[in-house]
Amino acid sequence: MPIVMVNIKEGRTVxxxxxxxxGMTKVVSETMDVPQSAVRIIINEMKGExxxxxxxxxxxxxxx
Amino acid sequence: MPIVMVNIKEGRTVxxxxxxxxGMTKVVSETMDVPQSAVRIIINEMKGExxxxxxxxxxxxxxx
Amino acid sequence: MPIVMVNIKEGRTVxxxxxxxxGMTKVVSETMDVPQSAVRIIINEMKGExxxxxxxxxxxxxxx
Amino acid sequence: MPIVMVNIKEGRTVxxxxxxxxGMTKVVSETMDVPQSAVRIIINEMKGExxxxxxxxxxxxxxx
Amino acid sequence: MPIVMVNIKEGRTVxxxxxxxxGMTKVVSETMDVPQSAVRIIINEMKGExxxxxxxxxxxxxxx
Amino acid sequence: MPIVMVNIKEGRTVxxxxxxxxGMTKVVSETMDVPQSAVRIIINEMKGExxxxxxxxxxxxxxx
Numbered sequence: 001m002p003i004v005m006v007n008i009k010e011g012r013t014v015x016x017x018x019x020x021x022x023g024m025t026k027v028v029s030e031t032m033d034v035p036q037s038a039v040r041i042i043i044n045e046m047k048g049e050x051x052x053x054x055x056x057x058x059x060x061x062x063x064x
Numbered sequence: 065m066p067i068v069m070v071n072i073k074e075g076r077t078v079x080x081x082x083x084x085x086x087g088m089t090k091v092v093s094e095t096m097d098v099p100q101s102a103v104r105i106i107i108n109e110m111k112g113e114x115x116x117x118x119x120x121x122x123x124x125x126x127x128x
Numbered sequence: 129m130p131i132v133m134v135n136i137k138e139g140r141t142v143x144x145x146x147x148x149x150x151g152m153t154k155v156v157s158e159t160m161d162v163p164q165s166a167v168r169i170i171i172n173e174m175k176g177e178x179x180x181x182x183x184x185x186x187x188x189x190x191x192x
Numbered sequence: 193m194p195i196v197m198v199n200i201k202e203g204r205t206v207x208x209x210x211x212x213x214x215g216m217t218k219v220v221s222e223t224m225d226v227p228q229s230a231v232r233i234i235i236n237e238m239k240g241e242x243x244x245x246x247x248x249x250x251x252x253x254x255x256x
Numbered sequence: 257m258p259i260v261m262v263n264i265k266e267g268r269t270v271x272x273x274x275x276x277x278x279g280m281t282k283v284v285s286e287t288m289d290v291p292q293s294a295v296r297i298i299i300n301e302m303k304g305e306x307x308x309x310x311x312x313x314x315x316x317x318x319x320x
Numbered sequence: 321m322p323i324v325m326v327n328i329k330e331g332r333t334v335x336x337x338x339x340x341x342x343g344m345t346k347v348v349s350e351t352m353d354v355p356q357s358a359v360r361i362i363i364n365e366m367k368g369e370x371x372x373x374x375x376x377x378x379x380x381x382x383x384x
Binding site: 078081082085086089090100101102103104105106107108109 | 327364366369370371372373374375376377379380
């Protein structure tokens, strides 16, 4: 039943996504007391120009 | 008024999308008792590596 | 696989919702060529003060 | 940066939610290589009459 | 055309919501070059136990 | 705290997006009485074939 949508900045590898959905499904299954088979996860990848923090587009933020 | 967001795996044709939004708008209009002109539908297409069922990315699932 | 989120104004009956999800699932199944068992639908009910059209809250709009 | 929305059936305790967001934040932080402080999680609770699987409202599904 | 969903903590007055949708519609209309009549805004109100920052539910965070 | 998702048709410039998130963050901050630093905005760009009004895909609508 649980349906999760994760908004992340684009650029992650498939391996990172694989590890995230595996770990996230386990957490949701254990804490919400549902079988892992019931869990769905949607990943939404955001370009730097499509995400803003404190009024500034991420693509405009100074590099860390 | 009704606003619908449909998450589907990428790869459908424009014809399939056309048929879906036509049929979906009709159903929503009739069951929610609103004119078709009030219905908005957003389609979100997901890559295989951006959708997981039961902890497995769709791109990793064995071909059917 | 298809996951649908429907935003509607609150106040519909369970019968209306039942008819909507039945019809919507059929349309999605037929047009997206997936079994009905793969379709998930989430209904989000909105209070009149939580939905605005053209800058006006629905609860403030003149009665039709 | 990561923003997560989790759709679950209503009825979970605050303790369950607490455990879920703690575990989920840890997974996202580790796999997406971001500090936990960057992670936001929104929980959307669904009534049985507002969620459908395979065309059937959860409130209509036979009790397990 | 633009459809906006705003997730906020519950507890705001209708007056605050009114001011927000008025101002937001104006900004979207002017910057996206669309008439205000095309803008739709959905407000999603979150309970303190349904929103987490850095792994902590807002209802558990120390009062400011 | 406020998290905003804006669905717009693709094709806008980064300058338009910059102006939108700046103005929108200001409005949300002032009306919701939160610091601008708390506001997050996600922009979802829609292809003409992924958005329908009144049952018609935007890519099928007659040019204005």
